[in-house]
Amino acid sequence: MSTGTAEGDVGTRIEVTETAADEALSLLESEDMDTDVSGLRLFVQQGGCAGLSYGMRFDDEPESDDTIFEHHGLRVFVDPASMKYIEGSVLDYEGGLQGAGFHVENPNVVSECGCGESFRT
Template sequence: MITITESANHRIKEMMANESGNQLFLRLGVQGGGCTGLSYGMGFDSERKEDDEAFETDGLQVVVDADSAPLLQGVTIDYKQNMMGGGFTIDNPNAIATCGCGQSFRTATNAGAPSKDC
């Protein structure tokens, strides 16, 4: 299960309201890259794939592709605002290593493919 905090949910809905298009949902995923091997992906989408896993949290529709779902199991997504601005944070209990910025990770069973420019 993925947890999206109230503050993250509110910010995502604000951002979604500024997008054009009907029936948008939040798509979460993981792909190879970043300094540590795997990078998080988060964006809006309107097309679901056959193998997507879907759930709703506090009125927000969320979709995760089947390959990413095990890597995101237990993840908490939060949004924090401070004097420098705001941003999303991802706490992943599956990660055994993360990069300094927190945007890439690796797990015990998946090292991914680190970017060559890191």
């Protein structure tokens, strides 16, 4: 298991904005999950009209081969297969009445579908 932190001691990075971390931590706490051990799993899966899509869920603990990033008190778990598609990405949260939710800003994307739900690297 490798660990990255906001201080940048690991070359492969996933960043999380403070807004996204606050929102995820609030959701974790509302699920009665231990924020010291639990975290947000960020992954890539096959799907969508462009071929790949993002997935997120809360996990009680990381898997043995996950890379773990900590930003603003939030632990983010990324499996090795997903890392090759999303390294260098920034996880953000956008509020508002339309389109509220988490958003991945991925520098590896070469094209996205029209609705923005899937991508290709």
